[in-house]
Amino acid sequence: MKTRVYVTLKNGVLDPQGKAIHHALEGLGFAGVNDVRQGKLIELDHDESVSDEDLEAMCRKLLANTVIENFRIERSAA
Amino acid sequence: MKTGVVIFPGSNCDRDMIVALRNVTGQEPLRIWHRETEVPEGLDLVAVPGGFSYGDYLRSGAMAAQSPVMRAVKDAAERGVAVLGVCNGFQILTEAGLLPGALMRNAGIRFVSRDVPVKVASTASPFTARYAEGEEVVIPVAHHDGNYQADAETLDRLEGEGRVAFRYSGECNGAARDIAGIVSENGRVLGMMPHPERAVEPAHGLEGGRRLFEGLLG
Numbered sequence: 001m002k003t004r005v006y007v008t009l010k011n012g013v014l015d016p017q018g019k020a021i022h023h024a025l026e027g028l029g030f031a032g033v034n035d036v037r038q039g040k041l042i043e044l045d046h047d048e049s050v051s052d053e054d055l056e057a058m059c060r061k062l063l064a065n066t067v068i069e070n071f072r073i074e075r076s077a078a
Numbered sequence: 079m080k081t082g083v084v085i086f087p088g089s090n091c092d093r094d095m096i097v098a099l100r101n102v103t104g105q106e107p108l109r110i111w112h113r114e115t116e117v118p119e120g121l122d123l124v125a126v127p128g129g130f131s132y133g134d135y136l137r138s139g140a141m142a143a144q145s146p147v148m149r150a151v152k153d154a155a156e157r158g159v160a161v162l163g164v165c166n167g168f169q170i171l172t173e174a175g176l177l178p179g180a181l182m183r184n185a186g187i188r189f190v191s192r193d194v195p196v197k198v199a200s201t202a203s204p205f206t207a208r209y210a211e212g213e214e215v216v217i218p219v220a221h222h223d224g225n226y227q228a229d230a231e232t233l234d235r236l237e238g239e240g241r242v243a244f245r246y247s248g249e250c251n252g253a254a255r256d257i258a259g260i261v262s263e264n265g266r267v268l269g270m271m272p273h274p275e276r277a278v279e280p281a282h283g284l285e286g287g288r289r290l291f292e293g294l295l296g
Contacts (some may be wrong), residue, residue, distance in 0.1 A: 013182070013227065014182075014185060014225075014252065016182075016183050016184065016185050016186070016187045016225075016252075017183060017187065019187075020187050062136070062140065062144065063136075065137055065140070065173065065180050067172075067178075067179060067180040067227070067228065067229075068180045068182060068227055
């Protein structure tokens with residue numbers, strides 16, 4: 001089965017890359033974008049035996065740095 | 079003084095560190111490969127050098143922090159062995175939980191490579207014992223992810239306990255409270271973005287880093 005882990009910077013943490021992307025979008029003439037935040041999407045293909053707790057532990061121990069990042073786990077049967 | 083330098087695939091300041099340690103201590107540093115599960119007994123200092131360990135995959139220092147040798151370095155630190163992490167080494171020490179906080183992408187996005195003035199913020203650790211508090215020294219930086227961040231409570235605690243070892247004099251990378259280097263609670267672990275090993279001898283043109291190593295000689 002597959003799980004998607006979204007890793008994003010915590011609110012209030014400056015995201016220089018997001019800022020640069022925002023700036024570039026404006027440079028391309030796209031108006032109306034108020035803010036851009038960049039994150040990571042990590043896709044895991046795993047056995048059903050991998051529990052939600054396991055996934056949470058993976059995020060806390062490695063996939064996200066919880067000092068600066070949040071994570072969201074999306075488990076799907078597909 | 080016996081020293082060791084940890085080497086990861088992608089380390090690129092290990093040789094500079096070895097030369098600096100040999101120069102200051104008069105003894106040949108041991109090289110410790112990343113797959114080692116133990117740090118040799120009898121070392122006084124383990125240095126975690128700069129570079130791009132494991133290609134900086136996931137986050138700078140994140141993969142290296144999970145390597146066998148870092149568990150051994152943690153154990154060594156608990157035994158009281160001094161640990162110095164420079165640049166990528168600092169990133170690895172924070173990712174491994176040996177030091178608090180995290181190093182993010184530079185606020186100005188660009189890689190910063192230049193000589194920067196840094197102020198010695200505390201002389202409480204052996205690493206800074208040979209400096210005067212408030213003294214300014216020039217040490218090179220070369221990094222993309224040197225923007226030190228931690229929550230306000232952690233920053234207050236670091237400052238309150240005299241654990242901020244170095245601060246940038248002026249803007250460098252957006253680091254919270256201009257923090258360039260911090261030490262552990264017992265002062266035996268130092269992580270810093272500037273490269274003291276590149277400011278040790280006359281040929282470097284800068285010698286502001288030399289006393290950091292000399293402080294460890296006691």
